[in-house]
Amino acid sequence: MAAFSFEAPFDLGSQIEARAQHAELGDRPFLHQHDRTWTYRRYRDECVRLSQFLLRRLGHIDDARPGHVAMLLENHLELLSLYGACGYAGLSLFGVNTGLRGETLAGVLNQSRARVLVVDQRLQEEVQKVRSQLTQLQPENILFLRTDGASELAGVDLMESVDSEIGAIGKTFARPDVKVEATNPLMVIYTSGTTGLPKGILNNHAKLLLIGMAVSGNLQLGSDDIGYACMPLFHSNAIFLGFMPAFHVGGQLAMRERFSASSFVPDVIRHGVTYWNYVGEPVHYVLGAIEKQYGGDEARILAEVANDPKNKLQYAIGNGAAAPDIERFMKWLGLEDMFELYGSTEAAISTFRKKGDPRGSVGAVADAAVKILNEKGKECPPAVLDADGKITNYADAVGEICRVAEDTGLFQGYFDNPSANSSKYRDGVYHSGDLGHMLVRDDVRYLFFDGRTDDWIRKDGENFSALQVARLVQEQADIVLAAAYGVPCSVSDELVMTALKLRPGATFDPQAFFGFCESQITGGGMDRKWFPDFVRVVDEFEYTQTEKILVRNLKKLHFDLNRLGDEAPVWFRRRGDATYRKLTRPDYEALRKEFAEREKLDLLDR
Numbered sequence: 051m052a053a054f055s056f057e058a059p060f061d062l063g064s065q066i067e068a069r070a071q072h073a074e075l076g077d078r079p080f081l082h083q084h085d086r087t088w089t090y091r092r093y094r095d096e097c098v099r100l101s102q103f104l105l106r107r108l109g110h111i112d113d114a115r116p117g118h119v120a121m122l123l124e125n126h127l128e129l130l131s132l133y134g135a136c137g138y139a140g141l142s143l144f145g146v147n148t149g150l151r152g153e154t155l156a157g158v159l160n161q162s163r164a165r166v167l168v169v170d171q172r173l174q175e176e177v178q179k180v181r182s183q184l185t186q187l188q189p190e191n192i193l194f195l196r197t198d199g200a201s202e203l204a205g206v207d208l209m210e211s212v213d214s215e216i217g218a219i220g221k222t223f224a225r226p227d228v229k230v231e232a233t234n235p236l237m238v239i240y241t242s243g244t245t246g247l248p249k250g251i252l253n254n255h256a257k258l259l260l261i262g263m264a265v266s267g268n269l270q271l272g273s274d275d276i277g278y279a280c281m282p283l284f285h286s287n288a289i290f291l292g293f294m295p296a297f298h299v300g301g302q303l304a305m306r307e308r309f310s311a312s313s314f315v316p317d318v319i320r321h322g323v324t325y326w327n328y329v330g331e332p333v334h335y336v337l338g339a340i341e342k343q344y345g346g347d348e349a350r351i352l353a354e355v356a357n358d359p360k361n362k363l364q365y366a367i368g369n370g371a372a373a374p375d376i377e378r379f380m381k382w383l384g385l386e387d388m389f390e391l392y393g394s395t396e397a398a399i400s401t402f403r404k405k406g407d408p409r410g411s412v413g414a415v416a417d418a419a420v421k422i423l424n425e426k427g428k429e430c431p432p433a434v435l436d437a438d439g440k441i442t443n444y445a446d447a448v449g450e451i452c453r454v455a456e457d458t459g460l461f462q463g464y465f466d467n468p469s470a471n472s473s474k475y476r477d478g479v480y481h482s483g484d485l486g487h488m489l490v491r492d493d494v495r496y497l498f499f500d501g502r503t504d505d506w507i508r509k510d511g512e513n514f515s516a517l518q519v520a521r522l523v524q525e526q527a528d529i530v531l532a533a534a535y536g537v538p539c540s541v542s543d544e545l546v547m548t549a550l551k552l553r554p555g556a557t558f559d560p561q562a563f564f565g566f567c568e569s570q571i572t573g574g575g576m577d578r579k580w581f582p583d584f585v586r587v588v589d590e591f592e593y594t595q596t597e598k599i600l601v602r603n604l605k606k607l608h609f610d611l612n613r614l615g616d617e618a619p620v621w622f623r624r625r626g627d628a629t630y631r632k633l634t635r636p637d638y639e640a641l642r643k644e645f646a647e648r649e650k651l652d653l654l655d656r
Contacts, residue, residue: 053272053299060232061255062137063097063225065297070094075273075300082304082321083127090300096127097134098223103212105139105226107166107191117141120164122148122155122173124307125283128195128209130293132168133237133283137255140230144238144250145284147577151176154575156183157247158240161466171197174204179573197307232256238465239286239395241512248514250465251286251395257460261397262294268402269325269365269389273300276362278323280306280314281332286395287511291327291367311339318383319360328368329511333375334541340382348382356384365389369499370511370542372648373410392451392497398461398480399453401497408489411496415488419455420497422447422488423479432490433498444656447487448500453480501544507536508543509579516601519580523548526566528556531591533599537584537608538653540644547584549604551591558587560621560630584609585630587619610654611638 054075058068069090070076076091088096104119111117119141123129136143144162146155148170155176159167163186169177171194181192193208217223236258238250269275279292283305296303304321306313314336317323344350355361366379367389376388392412393400399420401413422430430449433441441447453459458480464470474481485500501508507516519534531551536544552558563585570576586609592600607613609620611633621630622637631637645651 053266053301060259061230061234062134062236062259063101063139063230065259066090066094066097066134066137067225069297069300072300078273078300079302080296081127081130082302083125083306086127088127092219093131093134095219095223096131097138098225099216099219100131100135100212101138101141101226102223103216104135104141104166105228106215108141115165116163118144118162118164119166119168120144120146120159120162121168121284122146122177123168123170123195123284124148124172124197125279125288125305126170126195126197126307127305128168129283133289133293137230137236138228139226140228140234142235142238145240145289147240147248147284148173148282149577149579150248150575151571151577152180152573152575153183154247156180158250159187160185161247162186162238162250163466166191167193168208169194169204171195171201171203178204230255232259235462235465237289239284239289241395249467249470252462252465253286253395254462257397257462258289258294259298260460261290262298265291265367266295266298268404269295269367271295271299271301271325275299275324276302276304276322278304278306278318278321278326280309280317281327281329281511282308285512287327287329287368290393290395290397295325309335311335312343315340315355315383318363319358322360322362324362325365325367326363328366329370329542331370331510331542333366333368333371333379337375337378337382351382352384356382367391368511369393369412370508372541372650374648375541392484392486392499394482394484396458396461396474396482398459399451399482408491408496411489411498413497415495415497417453417459419453421452421454422449422486423452423454424449427479430487432488432495435489440652441487444487448485449487451482451484451486451497451499453482454478455480501536507534507546507580509536509539509546511543512579514577514580519546519576519582520548522570522574522576522580523550523567523582525570525574526563528552528559531599533591533601533604534582535601535605537605538645538650540641540648540650545583546580547586547604547608548582549586549588549591551588558585558619558621560585560632564623564629583623584633585621586614606656608654609633609638609641611635 056068058064077089079087080090080093081088144164167187193206194203195208232255235252236255237253240248240250277292277296279288281288309332363383364386369391380388390403390412403413424430430447433447434443436442458475483506487498489496516534520532524532529550530553533549537547539545567581571578616635620633622633623630645654
């Protein structure tokens with residue numbers, strides 16, 4: 051079915067209103083979570099009454115008392131009604147990463163200047179731990195969403211308060227009398243900077259609606275399409291590629307609180323999902339769950355998954371999946387196509403891979419302002435391939451993906467962070483912090499993603515600060531100095547490696563270090579994605595002339611025993627391990643085999 055079209059102002063509230071009042075669409079299902087379903091009209095009513103509630107709780111709004119609302123939520127229908135409510139009320143919603151803990155969590159909430167906070171019941175203890183550190187939030191405006199009926203809430207029940215103060219669902223609520231412009235900020239989505247707290251990226255109504263329009267157009271979605279949101283909706287991947295495209299065309303969206311590899315196929319079948327937004331590693335985990343369930347019997351997988359008449363999945367869209375995983379995922383799930391793209395929450399640069407594009411690329415570059423620049427700011431030459439398809443001029447061709455232009459595209463800056471703005475866009479150049487190269491074919495430039503610069507690590511589709519990881523690791527008593535950096539991953543973006551210099555007389559205790567990192571997650575400021583996958587102990591670091599650790603050399607050697615030697619003090623862990631293990635020659639050869647099977651062996655040997 052073709053997409054609906056709507057004549058309405060270009061702000062989220064007006065667009066919701068247009069869909070809810072549409073004669074054909076208003077009573078059609080829109081959002082699904084397990085056994086709960088909201089129509090477009092029900093979604094509108096939930097958003098409107100919550101907008102009235104937020105405005106009442108916030109009271110007078112001015113520069114000193116901003117209309118800022120923060121959420122610490124897993125994927126629930128109420129998260130999306132909170133998003134819509136902020137759209138109606140002209141408020142800014144701050145999507146706080148649910149993995150933040152301790153001082154980092156408190157720092158983000160304070161920096162946001164949010165005056166209302168909505169917390170998932172599952173995460174309430176993390177907020178309780180930092181309540182004394184919160185400077186902007188009054189206790190009565192820390193509200194909890196009941197997601198586990200069996201346990202006690204730590205404070206005020208959000209939905210009970212909405213019912214009592216505004217009214218229960220079932221009647222029609224008048225939308226707020228608030229003038230909202232397309233250029234008003236709607237959602238601040240956090241990424242991580244190279245230093246300090248995560249950075250909040252401003253996204254106005256127009257940007258979010260335009261992205262929904264562009265993505266749905268590229269996928270050629272219609273109102274009969276159903277997306278699947280199991281990636282976190284506080285992040286751009288699920289909002290940009292999941293919710294907004296479904297909303298734009300008048301389609302549907304099925305949700306799960308968090309990603310589950312074993313639940314993926316049952317959810318896709320149950321809800322009739324037609325497209326899915328992903329980041330790299332979950333693709334691999336879904337394949338692993340299917341392989342385990344069917345004992346690796348591909349004939350059964352094709353018969354019972356790909357060719358199941360109830361399997362409606364056609365497309366997947368995201369980034370970071372390995373080429374062999376893409377091919378196997380398409381085959382096992384019966385997809386028409388799988389679209390790798392390049393982009394970030396900033397959205398200054400974006401590409402979209404299409405059928406026929408070179409294998410491994412993230413799509414053609416249509417914007418002439420997008421260039422690959424070397425360390426001197428000069429444009430890198432395109433890649434030159436040999437007969438086997440390998441790059442012969444890798445060192446010259448790979449540089450930072452930049453945009454050289456007077457404007458910053460859809461990037462609207464970082465919230466309350468002028469230094470980050472000037473660092474990201476300086477001297478007429480937008481710096482992505484990503485490495486890449488171009489391949490020219492038939493006069494078309496195709497972009498290939500080659501990882502992060504030294505100051506960043508990209509894992510599971512998220513970027514974070516290597517310096518932050520190093521600082522947290524360095525708090526362990528036996529560690530004098532630490533460096534963190536991204537190293538090759540056979541599945542997706544990067545894994546996390548730390549190099550440690552120990553105090554004199556200390557020896558590395560793998561179990562103690564593992565336990566320390568776990569304690570930094572449960573009681574400190576470490577996100578689980580930051581947990582080191584590899585650890586190397588060094589006698590001394592190499593330093594730059596300004597006495598900074600020379601990370602580039604550590605990154606080049608990574609965990610390569612061919613360069614470090616078989617007796618190198620390197621430890622590693624696998625997903626699910628409860629300690630670190632010494633990396634031996636057989637372990638390393640097994641890793642090389644994994645990289646070779648995924649056509650990524652060149653990442654180890656560069």
